[in-house]
Amino acid sequence: MTSSAEPVSRAERKKQELRREIIDAAFDCFAERGYHATGIADVATRLGIGHGTFYRYFQNKRDIVDHVVDDLVGRITGALTAENAPDAVSTLAEYREQSARIGESLGRIFGEDPRVPRLLLFEAPGIDRAMAERILDLFDLAAALTSAYLSHGVELGYLRADLDVENTARAINGMILGTAISSLRTPEAQAAQSEALRRVMYDGIAAR
Amino acid sequence: MTSSAEPVSRAERKKQELRREIIDAAFDCFAERGYHATGIADVATRLGIGHGTFYRYFQNKRDIVDHVVDDLVGRITGALTAENAPDAVSTLAEYREQSARIGESLGRIFGEDPRVPRLLLFEAPGIDRAMAERILDLFDLAAALTSAYLSHGVELGYLRADLDVENTARAINGMILGTAISSLRTPEAQAAQSEALRRVMYDGIAAR
DNA sequence: GCTGGAACGGAATCGCGTGTCAGTTTCGGA
DNA sequence: TCCGAAACTGACACGCGATTCCGTTCCAGC
Secondary structure: OOOOOOOOOHHHHHHHHHHHHHHHHHHHHHHHHOOOOOOHHHHHHHHOOOHHHHHHHOOOHHHHHHHHHHHHHHHHHHHHHOOOOHHHOOOHHHHHHHHHHHHHHHHHHHHHOOHHHHHHHHHHHHOOHHHHHHHHHHHHHHHHHHHHHHHHHHHHOOEOOOOOHHHHHHHHHHHHHHHHHHHHHOHHHHHHHHHHHHHHHHHOOEOO | OOOOOOOOOHHHHHHHHHHHHHHHHHHHHHHHHOOOOOOHHHHHHHHOOOHHHHHHHOOOHHHHHHHHHHHHHHHHHHHHHOOOOHHHOOOHHHHHHHHHHHHHHHHHHHHHOOHHHHHHHHHHHHOOHHHHHHHHHHHHHHHHHHHHHHHHHHHHOOEOOOOOHHHHHHHHHHHHHHHHHHHHHOHHHHHHHHHHHHHHHHHOOEOO
């Protein structure tokens, strides 16, 4: 199950490489012109290959967008699970730090390249029902993850005992979502946005 | 400029009525099957009219989706501005009540008919750049509105003096957005979701 | 009832993009 | 150097759906 277990001839490697390039090119096209507005020919032309070649690597147009999304989802979940286990912290201060770290990771992915949120939030849901469901699944997954962080905090007593973990998780994720969308227009506000989000989380908005 | 100033023959009224029906039918189709998957013929068939007739009322397919969105946006801004001026309240308690009222209005619009958020958030942004910009404008408008509420609260002293009004507004709107999206899967959680949102706003999540 | 003009319907047109396939090129091994 | 398999290419077939257009129907006014 290691990555070197497969038989990798020279040709095989070339093939995988092109496959990767096609996915990247498709991502570029879909994010820039939109899924419906880009033809297979556009993707192929961008790579300087004939569009017939495309079909040697992917079943059809619908097939590749799944791979593109796979790729993005993988990148995101990777960044999130990398160094931030829900149970790695035990005080509010540590929790705050951890959330800042997570916020930064997400900010890097979403803010650095607006094409990521554009594709994931603006293009993908309109492709078809199945893709819309996939995006909703992603939200559910994120909610479960955030829930885990919150539950842990409630158990250790540094978060409100009466916290409605499930729904609060969705509210927090909503704020993150809002940040991602804002970054489409004003990428430079990222940091301030992220800080404001954390202030709301920890302090609320009311005067003391 | 009153609504009765126009010359309204019988035929004229019939025409306006059919126009309305076409908009409604288009909304149904776009929200259910998606914009790209519905043909003009689908909209026409749903009304039992020939699809040629459609073109007597709207320029083209792109034209009508603008009208559909106009309609929804109008409904939403109407509900928001109706009975809730930003400066109508002067204490935190009143403010809480007002936000509960606004949440309820929004819940009614988004929660009662999932097709509304589905069209606005899932279908529309993927239609083309211009429509995506429209939706972003809508977010900006909402942010400005929420900002006004927050500013007012800061001025009167019942909200934190050091509140980053702009970015906090976007964070709060993000939570609302999250609620709207959740309602696509679990409409019954609406109320709890809305309550959790307000708890986060006013109390934060940390233990006292 | 008749008539002229507006509204309607749906067959026909048109353009576009997906997916196929047969001919061509590339390349590793003998 | 030569051979055969695999990869590549792009002209083409095809279907689909937006838009047009003209023959038909409807209806208000006379």
